[in-house]
Amino acid sequence: MPKNGSVLIIGAGIVGMKAGLMLAGASKKVHLVEKLPIIGGKVIKNEESFPNMECSTCMVAPVQQEVLQNPNIETYTYSDVESLSGSKGCYEVVIRRKARYISLVNCIGCGMCYDPCPVSIPNMWEENLMDMKAVYVPTAGSLPNVPVIDSSKCLHLNGTQECNLCVESCVFDAIDLNDSDEVVTVEVEAVLIASGSGLFDLSALPNLGYGDLSAVYSPLEFERLFASNGPTQGELTLRGSDISPERIAIIHCAGRSEVGYCSTVCCMYSFKFVRFLLHKLPEARIYDLYLDICVPGKSYQNFFTTLGEGSTTMLFTPSLEDVCVTESDSALRISYPDTSGESRELDVDMVILTAAIVPDSDLPELARIAGVELDKFGFIKRTDEGSGSTETTKAGIFAAGTVTGPGDIQRSVIQGESAAGQIMELMSTIDGEKV
Numbered sequence: 001m002p003k004n005g006s007v008l009i010i011g012a013g014i015v016g017m018k019a020g021l022m023l024a025g026a027s028k029k030v031h032l033v034e035k036l037p038i039i040g041g042k043v044i045k046n047e048e049s050f051p052n053m054e055c056s057t058c059m060v061a062p063v064q065q066e067v068l069q070n071p072n073i074e075t076y077t078y079s080d081v082e083s084l085s086g087s088k089g090c091y092e093v094v095i096r097r098k099a100r101y102i103s104l105v106n107c108i109g110c111g112m113c114y115d116p117c118p119v120s121i122p123n124m125w126e127e128n129l130m131d132m133k134a135v136y137v138p139t140a141g142s143l144p145n146v147p148v149i150d151s152s153k154c155l156h157l158n159g160t161q162e163c164n165l166c167v168e169s170c171v172f173d174a175i176d177l178n179d180s181d182e183v184v185t186v187e188v189e190a191v192l193i194a195s196g197s198g199l200f201d202l203s204a205l206p207n208l209g210y211g212d213l214s215a216v217y218s219p220l221e222f223e224r225l226f227a228s229n230g231p232t233q234g235e236l237t238l239r240g241s242d243i244s245p246e247r248i249a250i251i252h253c254a255g256r257s258e259v260g261y262c263s264t265v266c267c268m269y270s271f272k273f274v275r276f277l278l279h280k281l282p283e284a285r286i287y288d289l290y291l292d293i294c295v296p297g298k299s300y301q302n303f304f305t306t307l308g309e310g311s312t313t314m315l316f317t318p319s320l321e322d323v324c325v326t327e328s329d330s331a332l333r334i335s336y337p338d339t340s341g342e343s344r345e346l347d348v349d350m351v352i353l354t355a356a357i358v359p360d361s362d363l364p365e366l367a368r369i370a371g372v373e374l375d376k377f378g379f380i381k382r383t384d385e386g387s388g389s390t391e392t393t394k395a396g397i398f399a400a401g402t403v404t405g406p407g408d409i410q411r412s413v414i415q416g417e418s419a420a421g422q423i424m425e426l427m428s429t430i431d432g433e434k435v
């Protein structure tokens, strides 16, 4: 295959987008594949990001726009990499663009097709805190702002009923219920995997009540609850009610001993949540129940220190396994051993669990397709992690961001830019004979 200056990036989170822009800026052709109908990754779930408490959407939206408008970047949303074959400098990639049923060209994102749809389903992007229609955009402010139709839930597409209501409501003729998947084959010189991570399954810790007790929240649920473009428009009310909590406990390190590592960002986002709570519910009493605190470096230490005296009550427990959340008359009761091992009780209205960051559930399959190895924790293995290299165990395939392990935005983006640099270096040495 002749040199074609092309790169495949898998995952359009902050890492994939930033690395893509860097490569596109160096005149490389970037094929950016994202499994969701929108780009942006997890950062756009946050109202604000630590350590500077910047508005996350304001930070990411210009990057999303630049990616979508860059002539050197071909973005494949709602798409999967089906196969990846070849070797360093010469990979053939098969990408499946799933049928969206809505034209990315004709749709203007007016939203007129949503209301007429008779089907309501839980919105997973919004952490199931609200419903959406079978024709939907995952969240307000989605980019691209073009809906998709869930073919398994749509009455027309699953053959339940001859429904045509969304088509009739669209004056732009943007909906085609006969749309089908498109399979595209591209050739690239290098690959960057930037497909992010997942969260520890909190229901595996039954002592903490997640899944059974409605007032126990995962961190991403809390992010969406706080977000002004989220399910409650930022009203901090308890699930299924319009009551705001008055006593909130954040339990740190949920799943840490099970996964066997510190996830590095949980303490920081916990203290971000304290700031959020103080901002919206200034009268609330906040507790942080912890075994360990991780706020490394100058800015993180400062973020913690400047929370201020009395903002949260720090409660140490030597054993998270012995912490138990149950229902009490007043709301939730947390039993925990204190420093001396004595059993204590705390009554609160809301519990937020800071879940460990784990490999995405799709990662083993993606690693199989790409032919790269995983490390002992299930993240993508880098050959020389100590030196900061982003090379995987397969030559010409790189990995960056939380797909390689937990990290904050800054670490992830630096890794993505480093990968872009390594890819450019690799491409400059490929000359048809050497590969």
Ligand SMILES: Cc1cc2nc3c(=O)[nH]c(=O)nc-3n(C[C@H](O)[C@H](O)[C@H](O)COP(=O)(O)OP(=O)(O)OC[C@H]3O[C@@H](n4cnc5c(N)ncnc54)[C@H](O)[C@@H]3O)c2cc1C
Pocket: 010, 011, 012, 013, 014, 015, 016, 033, 034, 035, 036, 039, 040, 041, 042, 043, 046, 048, 049, 050, 051, 079, 080, 081, 194, 195, 196, 197, 219, 220, 223, 265, 269, 272, 360, 362, 366, 400, 401, 402, 403, 407, 408, 409, 410, 412
């Ligand atoms: C609750 C919480 C709060 C946080 N708050 C902050 C904060 O305030 N400040 C901060 O610095 N950091 C914060 N972080 C960390 C931050 O979210 C990460 O550093 C950042 O999201 C990493 O970006 P990424 O691009 O590596 O991954 P992601 O943001 O996860 O993006 C990965 C993208 O890849 C896509 N993808 C996945 N699999 C595939 C596939 N097989 N094919 C195609 N696409 C795929 C995903 O859909 C996604 O769009 C927080 C993390 C959590 C869990």
Ligand code: SF4
Pocket: 102, 106, 107, 108, 109, 110, 111, 112, 113, 114, 146, 147, 169, 170, 171, 172, 173, 174, 175
């Ligand atoms: S498909 Fe049509 S009605 Fe629906 S958002 Fe797009 S332009 Fe509007």
Ligand code: SF4
Pocket: 116, 117, 118, 119, 134, 135, 149, 153, 154, 155, 156, 157, 163, 164, 165, 166, 167
């Ligand atoms: S055709 Fe499907 S998506 Fe459109 S309105 Fe009917 S059920 Fe909803």
